[in-house]
Amino acid sequence: MKKIYLGWLGSLLWLLSWSCLAAASPAPAQIVLTWSEEPATTQTISWKMDAGSGMVQYGEAAAKPAAVGAFRTVPAQAAVLATNLGEVKQFTATLRQLRPGVRYTYRVGDGVTWSAWRSFRTAPYQSSKVKFLVFGDSQSVTYQLWGNTLKKALQANPDAAFMVNMGDLVDVGQDYGQWKGWLEAGQGVIDSIPVVPVVGNHETYTPNRTYSRPQLFTSQLSLPRNGPAELRGQVYSLEYGDVHVAVLDSQMGEERAFVPYSLFLQQEWLKKDLAHSRKPWNIVLTHRPFYGNRKAKDSAALRNAFVPILQEAKVDVVFTAHEHVYARSVPLDGNGNGFPGTIHVATGRSGTKTYPDPVRQVWNENFYNPLDEPNYLTVEVGHTMLLVKAFKVSGALLDMWSLHKLRPAANQYSIF
Ligand SMILES: [Fe+2]
Numbered sequence: 001m002k003k004i005y006l007g008w009l010g011s012l013l014w015l016l017s018w019s020c021l022a023a024a025s026p027a028p029a030q031i032v033l034t035w036s037e038e039p040a041t042t043q044t045i046s047w048k049m050d051a052g053s054g055m056v057q058y059g060e061a062a063a064k065p066a067a068v069g070a071f072r073t074v075p076a077q078a079a080v081l082a083t084n085l086g087e088v089k090q091f092t093a094t095l096r097q098l099r100p101g102v103r104y105t106y107r108v109g110d111g112v113t114w115s116a117w118r119s120f121r122t123a124p125y126q127s128s129k130v131k132f133l134v135f136g137d138s139q140s141v142t143y144q145l146w147g148n149t150l151k152k153a154l155q156a157n158p159d160a161a162f163m164v165n166m167g168d169l170v171d172v173g174q175d176y177g178q179w180k181g182w183l184e185a186g187q188g189v190i191d192s193i194p195v196v197p198v199v200g201n202h203e204t205y206t207p208n209r210t211y212s213r214p215q216l217f218t219s220q221l222s223l224p225r226n227g228p229a230e231l232r233g234q235v236y237s238l239e240y241g242d243v244h245v246a247v248l249d250s251q252m253g254e255e256r257a258f259v260p261y262s263l264f265l266q267q268e269w270l271k272k273d274l275a276h277s278r279k280p281w282n283i284v285l286t287h288r289p290f291y292g293n294r295k296a297k298d299s300a301a302l303r304n305a306f307v308p309i310l311q312e313a314k315v316d317v318v319f320t321a322h323e324h325v326y327a328r329s330v331p332l333d334g335n336g337n338g339f340p341g342t343i344h345v346a347t348g349r350s351g352t353k354t355y356p357d358p359v360r361q362v363w364n365e366n367f368y369n370p371l372d373e374p375n376y377l378t379v380e381v382g383h384t385m386l387l388v389k390a391f392k393v394s395g396a397l398l399d400m401w402s403l404h405k406l407r408p409a410a411n412q413y414s415i416f
Contacts, residue, residue, distance in 0.1 A: 025049050028108045028115040030183035031191040036222040039123035039240050040100040044222045046092040051110035054091030058106035083176035100125035118191050123240045130241040133160045134377040136321045137168040140351035147185030149350040149374040152393045154189050162193050166321035166347050167200025167287030174206040199234045200287040204254040211254045228265040237273050243381045244277035250288035263305045274313035282315045289320035291344050293327050293358040310342045311335045317343050324349040325358035328366040348375040366399045
């Protein structure tokens with residue numbers, strides 16, 4: 001950025017912009033937990049702060065924070081994000097060699113100014129039941145409603161281990177103001193349970209109504225780098241307890257100029273990724289649905305690309321978003337060889353945006369358009385059972401269903 005030859009007005013604007021930036025986060029803000037490495041022994045933490053350096057202080061929650069001797073301090077990596085609202089200082093640290101299944105207390109700061117103490121829990125080392133939350137599109141004009149959805153969901157499910165956001169986290173993905181709203185509204189939740197995010201089409205939109213790589217998604221949410229090289233930070237997988245989660249990027253249209261062979265790359269990757277899964281439950285997350293309830297743009301291309309892979313790997317559930325509707329399919333695309341098929345679940349909306357026109361399809365066993373209030377899902381996974389419930393934010397149960405496996409190869413479907 002040019003700092004000289006601006007004239008007095010330019011200099012004033014320059015100083016104002018820096019004073020505004022400094023005023024934006026003199027203390028740690030927008031703290032968010034993600035996994036960039038293994039969930040049982042690591043935890044990645046990112047935050048914004050106008051500081052020269054950043055660090056995380058942490059220890060097992062059973063120890064008192066005042067017992068500083070029991071706590072460790074690790075330095076964070078600093079990055080300057082170039083955004084449409086100016087440069088933003090971000091810090092990211094990954095805590096490693098944590099003990100599995102243990103609650104840790106942590107705070108972030110620069111060694112002088114610290115956040116309040118927060119906590120997180122590592123994944124268990126051994127197979128055990130896990131509950132996680134799933135949120136459909138959170139894109140909004142302002143993010144108070146999204147924050148309320150999150151907080152109500154966690155209050156009702158304090159045992160949730162992590163949360164999934166199914167894409168279109170924000171309305172304009174290259175507008176930092178949107179992300180600031182999303183991250184600030186999520187405080188109290190996204191700084192205590194890790195976020196597993198999916199890229200949506202809106203993550204590729206710029207304030208100038210052009211397409212971009214989802215740079216503010218990949219630069220602010222540090223994720224496993226085990227996807228295709230061309231889609232690092234956008235396509236990835238992770239495992240927690242008995243579940244393997246593979247995350248796709250269905251923006252092949254918006255990202256065509258940047259990743260021309262996106263579907264092919266993801267096909268090759270997903271085949272290998274699922275072949276390596278030794279978990280009894282395999283779940284795929286994709287923003288755009290393979291079986292839509294609205295315009296269904298790109299659904300045929302996605303089905304052609306991925307359904308044979310779902311069949312081969314016996315994928316149990318595909319969670320989708322994009323159409324802001326809740327819809328659950330019967331098992332689809334069984335292989336006629338003991339695999340009854342994959343349940344496709346459109347996960348609704350967690351922000352303000354609704355659509356009046358989604359329609360129930362013949363393959364839907366449950367359909368609900370959440371025009372009245374946002375909704376969320378809980379997913380509970382044990383070794384032999386996967387139980388999904390869909391709730392309105394106010395608490396009403398919209399749907400409940402489960403899958404059972406007596407043996408990993410014997411997939412039996414039932415509805416309560
Ligand atoms: Fe979308």
